[in-house]
Amino acid sequence: MAQGTGRRPLVAEKRYAKNGSKGAARRPVAKSGGGLWARIFGKPKPRARPKPGSKPGSATRRGGPRRPVRSRKPRGLIGTLLAPFRWILRLVWGFAWRVGMVVITLVALAVGYQTSQLPAVADLLDGRARGSVTLLDNTGEVFAWRGDQFGGVVTVQTVSPYLKNAIVATEDKRFYRHFGISPRGVASAVRINLSEGRGPLSGHGGSTITQQTAKLLCLGRVYDPDDWENEAAYENDCRQGSLWRKATEAVYALAMEVKYSKDEILSIYMNRAYMGGGAYGAEAAAQRYFGKSANQLSAAEGAMLAGLLTAPSSLAPTNNLQRSQDRAATVLRLMEEQGYLTTAEARAGQQAPAELSEAAEARAGGYFADWIMDSVPNYFGAQTTEDVVIRTTIDQRLQTAAEQAMKHVFENKVREGSKAQAAIVVMSADGAVRAMVGGRRTRVSGVFNRATQAKRQTGSAFKPFVYATALELGYSPLDVLLDAEYCMTVPGSGEWCPKNYTRKYYGEVTLARALRDSLNIPAVKLSEAVGRDRVRRVATDFGIDNDMAAGPALALGASESTLLEMTGAYAGILNGGSSVTPYGVAELRLVTDDVPLMGRSGGMGERVIRTEAAKQLVWMMEKVIAEGTGRRAQIPGWQAAGKSGTTQAARDAWFIGFTADYVAGVWMGYDDNTPLRGVTGGGLPAEIWQETMVRVHEGLTPTPLPMLAPAPIAPPVETTPRRRNQIQPGRELGRAVDGLLRDIFGRN
Incomplete structure (x- = not known):
């Protein structure tokens, strides 16, 4: 209505109750079947009555004004079609939250039980099923490792901060902020796996450091030979990736978060993680690759070790140093992005990557170390549960000489593509083996050794x-x-x-x-x-x-016969006619003991021929090199004696000989007994022998042979x-x- 007419606004007439009494407003009737209360209990929730004097349509609840009742709008076509789905969603929600409460209760009980079963931190640091074997050369320097190497316990407080930060930056950057599992990380891993065409649980796992530690602990299950066929089966069982396994792993991780601090969990991880090359834990890896303690690692070295955790065997620097350095460069970049390194520090580490120590460059000791492990009892060797130290007879200078001689002859005097093989043994007159090469590939381990295994x-x-x-x-x-x-x-x-x-x-x-x-x-x-x-x-x-x-x-x-046996027999001629048992072990002891458990494993034995007869034989064998079939083996300035050998159809060619200081033997042939072409013992084997002995005698003063000319x-x-x-x-x-x-x- 227009303003200014003076009329009052029209209002709807009051409704009266059916009995016709005025002033008694009709009470609104609650509709049944609506709301959460009704869905749960099956009847409408009672509404509060309006107080006397309150305005119609504004009844109070608990003393306050109540919202006016709105009339329900017509559903329309779309609303009618969606109505069944609303009912289904309500039903699902009602079921889901009840199940969720049950699951949360069960998980809490499981976490509580696992927490009560977890041992002290100190009991979890060394998780090896086997012991380690450290091999020392004749001067006491480490030249090889075998078994599961464990260098000792490190903690977050004692390890190099570069290594600690590199592990966190690479493996779990939210480690100190989550509660043991990372839903964001799992979702990201599932997305990546699906995008790469794999199953949601195959490939990237999105595991936190806590979950990885739980996996390293095999969820608390200890290796038992009665339960598993071997250690490999045990490890495969521990690494399975089924959905149930992931769930139990998550429960175990939550229990660890309750029981241990973040630093304790990280310490367990750093001590148990496999880092390639037989090294378990940060200390063993630091000693294995860099010859130093884990608390002395630089940023580049810490990044290299942290980079190994993704694929320790293939990324190990002893297998492929360049690949390991490339991975370390990526770790340094991650550390810079997360604020652990300055730009200058990261760039310096990338421009001067970590290098292997001399002992690490020797890999695992090659054929000689394999022979040593076969020479000692299994309970001190491949199957040891203790940490063993073996001092050997190897001379690393002589080992290098033999390897270089082999390489020189095959590169310069053997036709390209030839599959011929060769082996070299160098020893002292008492049978102490100083060098051993079991094939053309010199820096290998765990392969066929032609010096000791080929008869x-x-x-x-x-x-x-x-x-x-x-x-x-x-x-x-x-x-x-x-x-x-x-x-x-x-x-x-x-x-x-x-x-x-x-x-x-x-x-x-x-x-x-x-x-x-x-x-x-x-x-x-x-x-x-x-x-x-x-x-x-x-x-x-x-x-x-x-x-x-x-x-x-x-x-x-x-x-x-084997090359090792033949070389040892010639050593008996040199030493005056006494038998010789070739040996490589000088002393064996446990890491924790100072008293050796084993002494020298060989040496000189009983006399075989008279000293005079032996010296006359040396005189005869000296003529072989000076005037006979072994002329190619002559060493300038040195007296040398030896003998060549060529078998029927030239399937094998030998040259074995000695100076007053060392005995050396060389064998050459094909693994499948194919005849050699144009090769005799006085040919290429004699040349390999000569190249080896020239290098072996560098810097030594010539000594005359112990020979006796006949009357x-x-x-x-x-x-x-x-x-x-x-x-x-x-x-x-x-x-x-x-x-x-x-x-x-x-x-x-």
Whole structure:
């Protein structure tokens, strides 16, 4: 209505009750079935009555004004269609919050139970199932590790802050802010896994450091050989990623958060995490890779160790240093972004990445360390549960010399693409092994060792033991044998006619020349004259512990042996005729003990031949290198003695020899017994031997060989009657041997 008319505004007429009484406003009727109260209890919630005198439509609740009742709008078509869904949502919500309360209660009970079962922090720091083996060289320096290396306990307070911050920045940047699990991290991991085409729980896990620690602890389950087939099965069980496993892992993580402080959880993680190279924990890894304690790590070194946690085996710097350095650069960038490093510090660490220590560069000690682990009892080696220290005989300078010699010859004198293999052993005269290379790939571990595991025919490298037997029986290096066409009947095999390598005959030759030129016929005749059994006994006593050929081919090296055994047998010749057991262990003890549990594992034994006979044999073998088949092995300024060996069809080629200071042996061949092409023992093996020994003797003063030249043979005294087939000195020896063999075998 227009203003200014003076009329009062119109209002709706009052409604009266049915009884017609005025002033009694009609009380609004509550609608049933609506609201949470009605859904739960099935009846309308009672409403408060309006106080007397209150305005209609504004009844009070608990003394205050109540909102006016609004009329329900018509649903319309869309509202009608959505009505069933509203009912379903209400039903789901009512069910969900009740189930949620039950789940929360059960989780709380589970967390409480797990918390009561958790041990003290100190009991969780070293979680290895096995012990460690630390290998020292002959000077006491660490050169290799085996087993599960644990360097000692570190804590957040004692470790380098760079390492601590690098771990947090890389593994869990919200570690100090969450309660053990990170829903944001899990959601992000699921999103990444799905985007990369994997299952939601495959690949990225979104685990916090607390959850990773729970996994390292295997949720409190300790390895028991009765429950698991082996340690690998135990670890696989601990790392399974099923939904139920993730749930129990989360409960265990929550319990850890209740029981331990954040620093204690991080300390457990830093001590138990595997960081590659057999190192468990930060201290072992710092010692393994950098040769220093974990509290001395720089930013670059701490970043490198933290970077290993993602993939410790493949990222280990001993496997691929460049890849490890690249990963460390990423960790340094994360530390800068999160404020742990300044830009200058991060850039300095990236420009000067961490480098391996000399011990780490040697990897795991290669073939020599493998041999040592096979030499000690399992309970002190591969299966040890203690921390063991083994002082060995290896000389790292000599080991490097052997490796460089191998590499030099194969790079410069072997055709490209050749699959031929070689092995080298260097030892002292008492059998102490100073260097060992078991194949062309020198920096390897856990592979086939041709120096100790390959049994191959020895060829002419066996002949010194035939001559040692003869010298022990009183023969002289100047005694004469007839090198001429020769055949004999071998029972069960028929006629056998040995030939010289040159296919020529040289008539009457001395024992010294026969050995020098590696003539086969004189060696066979001499072996038959002194007796094969005696030859076998001498070779066995010198350390060749294998079944030897039964026939006359024994003298030509038809028997098999390892390079280590053959080199040890030659060491017995050098030391004056005493047997030798090659050894690499000088002392074995536990880390916690000062008293050794084991002493030297080998050395010199009983005398095999007289000292005079041994020195005469050295004199004969010196002629091999100075004038004979081993000329390529000559060492300028040094006296050296040795013997080459080539087997039938050139499947194996050997050269073994010594100076007054060291004995070295070289074998060359194919793993599948394929014949070598154009290679004899006096060829490439002699050159590898020479390259090795030249490097070995660098800086040493030349020492003469312990050899004895034979006395000239006096002419026979005719007044002494000679019996038939009696072996005479000088030129008569050949005729006597021939007569003896003719009587035995009936042939010339």
